[in-house]
Amino acid sequence: MSGAAIKSRPRRASVARVLAVPAVLLVASIAGLVLGLTGDGFPDGLAWGLLSIPILAAVYAFARRG
Amino acid sequence: MTRSTIKAWFLVHKWSSLVSTLFLLMLCVTGLPLIFHDEIDALIGQDYEASLAGPASAEAGLPLDAMLQTALAQRPGEVPLFMAFSQDSPLLTVTTGPTPDAPGDRMTLLFFDRSTGEALGPAPSDGVMDFILQLHTDLFLGLPGMLFLGVMGALFVVALVSGTVLYAPFMRRLPFGTLRTRRSRRVKVLDQHNLLGIVALGWMMVVGVTGVINAFADPLVDNWRSGELAEMTAQYAGDAPVGLADYASLDAAMASAQSALPGRSPQFIGFPGGDWSTGHHYAIFFQGDRPLTQHLLTPALVDARTSELTDARAMPALNQALMLSKPLHFGDYGGLPLKLIWAVLTAATIWILWTGVILWLRRSPAAIERRIDEIATGAAAGAAA
Structure with a gap:
């Protein structure tokens, strides 16, 4: 591998930084799944909203791929 | 790393x-x-949960004894295995079978309207969905x-x-x-x-x-029956199972159970001799009274000969986890x-x-x-x- 290629590489982020977004998505998913169990009406709406976050994250990534 | x-x-x-x-x-x-x-069941058959008018079968309606008689008259020679209630409509279901421990494929599921007493016939069966469910659950094994x-x-x-x-x-x-x-x-x-x-x-x-x-649902239910349920009903251990002819009033049994668990709504009754009861009891399973606990069932064991309460106790932690697992898996x-x-x-x-x-x-x-x-x-x- 040439020196230029190495120089052009972005710095390696810390593991905490890499996992920050996945952790938010994980917490949103599980919170949505559990809160939806606590009743009908508002808790269900909360579940839909929270579980939509990971889905929208994937949709966004696919929409802007290049 | x-x-x-x-x-x-x-x-x-x-x-x-x-x-x-x-x-x-x-x-x-x-x-x-x-x-x-x-949604698929409602498309194929009649959607009774939506079409029947009246109070929820878990709350009110004709006496349970009358509903059970109507059900048994449709299946002469068979015994009741389960009676299940709806929290939303007068729909009440009764499962019968040739023996108290009949396997699933020998059971018959019958629908009733608890507010009018009308028999709605056997549950519509959908071969394709049944096939898919069986494959998903146990690969037919x-x-x-x-x-x-x-x-x-x-x-x-x-x-x-x-x-x-x-x-x-x-x-x-x-x-x-x-x-x-x-x-x-x-x-x-x-x-x-x-x-x-x-x-x-x-x-x-x-x-x-x-x-x-x-x-692991089946082993967990077996474990509850041979463990905690056997302990709750230890004084019956040597007795012969109660036969259909000796069954006491279901309505009286429900009243005894509800006095022990006031304010709770019943979900289903397991009849004597089945997987969900003993040979001597009606096991009446009640939902929790708060939204968070509505998926957690508490059984009340009622003597099937006298309609008197034997014991009511929450199920073990693993069985509670199983009950919460069902909605979280099915969505x-x-x-x-x-x-x-x-x-x-x-x-x-x-x-x-x-x-x-x-x-x-x-x-x-x-x-x-x-x-x-x-x-x-x-x-x-x-x-x-």
């Missing part, structure tokens, strides 16, 4: 996935229609099939954990959500696999773990939008499994060392694929 640690996790991910992929694909494909089984699929589910959980462990070092040079499309097909597929895997992780983890718990507790979310995430899971298979099929000899390098140093836009 050292290179050898990464290699170990890589091999765990590879083999836990490879062994279970075919079965997981089957579970996803059969699970998709099962998410919508209520009974308990061994269920346990086998439970093990496949456990491997799925292992694959999710190991995949996440590998995701962290791999993504250290790439921003979240990177999908490299101008590189080799392998890179393109790998990025999709990683993105969808990390995005759907929470849902896959919950559906995977609850699926494993559901696979049927938050209306149609939640079911659509379930379907989208199931489709994402199918794509994760499929891209995993492609990545494995396209491997080349000695490729594993390059894969480990790629993970250890972090994939990057400029690095060789």
Whole structure:
């Protein structure tokens, strides 16, 4: 591998930084799944909203791929 | 992480996935229609939950003894196995069978309107959905099939954990959500696999773990019956089982149970001699009285000869976990939008499994060392694929 290629590489982020977004998505998913169990009406709406976050994250990534 | 640690996790991910992929694909494909089984059933047959008017059968209606007589008159010579209540409509169901311990395929499920006493006939059966459900639950192999699929589910959980462990070092040079499309097909597929895997992780983890718990449902119920239930009803241990002719009033039994668990709504009654009771009791299962506990059932054991309460006690922790696992696995507790979310995430899971298979099929000899390098140093836009 040439020196230029190495120089052009972005710095390696810390593991905490890499996992920050996945952790938010994980917490949103599980919170949505559990809160939806606590009743009908508002808790269900909360579940839909929270579980939509990971889905929208994937949709966004696919929409802007290049 | 050292290179050898990464290699170990890589091999765990590879083999836990490879062994279970075919079965997981089957579970996803059969699970998709099962998410919508209520809607499909309503399309095919009459949707009694929506069409019957009157108070919920769990709350009020004609006497239970009268409903049971109507049911038994339709199935002469058979015995009652279960009576189940609706929390939303007057629909009441009675399951009968030739003997108290009849297997599932010998049971008959009958529908009734508890507010009018009208018999609505046997539950409409849908061969295709029944086939799909059976395949999804036990591969038509009974308990061994269920346990086998439970093990496949456990491997799925292992694959999710190991995949996440590998995701962290791999993504250290790439921003979240990177999908490299101008590189080799392998890179393109790998990025999709990683993105969808990390995005759907929470849902896959919950559906995977609850699926494993559901696979152990039968042993857990057997364990409750031979353990805590036997203990609650120890004074009956030597007695002969109570026969149909000696059954006391169900309404009196319900009243005794409700005086022990006031304010609770009944979900179903297990009749004497079945999997959910003893040979001497009506086991009346009540829902919790708060939203969070409505999925947790508490049984009241009522002497089937005298209608007097023997004991009422919450089920053991593992059985409670099983009861909470059902809605979390089925996704049927938050209306149609939640079911659509379930379907989208199931489709994402199918794509994760499929891209995993492609990545494995396209491997080349000695490729594993390059894969480990790629993970250890972090994939990057400029690095060789």
